[in-house]
Amino acid sequence: MLKLNKIFIFTGCLLVILSIELLLAQKQTKTYRNYHFVYDTADSVYVKKLAAKIKKQLHQIEFFFNYKPKSIITIIITRSDAEYTSYRGKIMPEWSQALALTREKIILLKIENADDIIRSPEILLHELVHIFFDDRITTHKIPVWLHEGIAQYLSGYELTVNDRIHLANALTSNNIISLTAMDSLFTFGQVKARLAYIEALTAIQFIVKNHGVAALQMLINN
Structure with missing residues (x-):
C-alpha cells in the first residue's frame, strides 16, 4: 500500500508539473532575487506589493535556517479555484490555499478575493518555509x-x-x-x-x- 501511495503521489506531482509548463506561456513574470513570480498581467501591481511585503519576514526565515536559496523558486499566482485546481491536480486536499512542490521549487497560490490578498504574504512565506526545510534538512524526516x-x-x-x-x-x-x-x-x-x-x-x-x-x-x- 505504501508503495502504491508513493507511485500515486509521484504521478500526481508529474501531472502538476506538466500542467504548469503548458500554462506558464500565458503569464507575466517578475523576479526578486531567486524568487520568480508568475502571474496574469492584471496582477502586476499586486505582485509588486506582495514581493515588497514579504521582504522583512523572508530575511528572518533565511536567518533561522542560516540559508539563502541558490536555485530559482517559482511562485505562481492563480486567481480562481478552477485555475488553482488545474495546476494542483488531486495531490492536495480541496481546502488547501497553496501548494509547495519542494523538490521542483514551485509554489502555487490561490488568490480569489480581498481576504486572500490580505493573507497572501503570510501564506507565501509559509510555503517558502516548506521549501527551505526540504533544502536544509536532508538527513532525517521532520514530523x-x-x-x-x-x-x-x-x-x-x-x-x-x-x-x-x-x-x-x-x-x-x-x-x-x-x-x-x-x-x-x-x-x-x-x-x-x-x-x-x-x-x-x-x-x-x-x-x-x-x-x-x-x-x-x-x-x-x-
Missing part, C-alpha cells in the same frame, strides 16, 4: 506538526480569537489531535485540519516562550 508549526510561526501568523475558541472547544470536548496523528494531516477534513494547524502553532509558541527560538533549531537539526 508534520513540527514542520507546519514552524511554517506558521516563521510566516508571522498569529492565532486569532476564533482560533483560540476552536482550541478551547477541542480541549473541553476531549477532541485534541495527537501530534503523531498530524502525520495524516492531508487526509483530514477542513475543520479537523484547522484544529491541527492551531495545535501545531500552539506547540511551537510554547517551545519558543519557554526555551527560545534556538530550541526549534536544535529540534529540526537533531
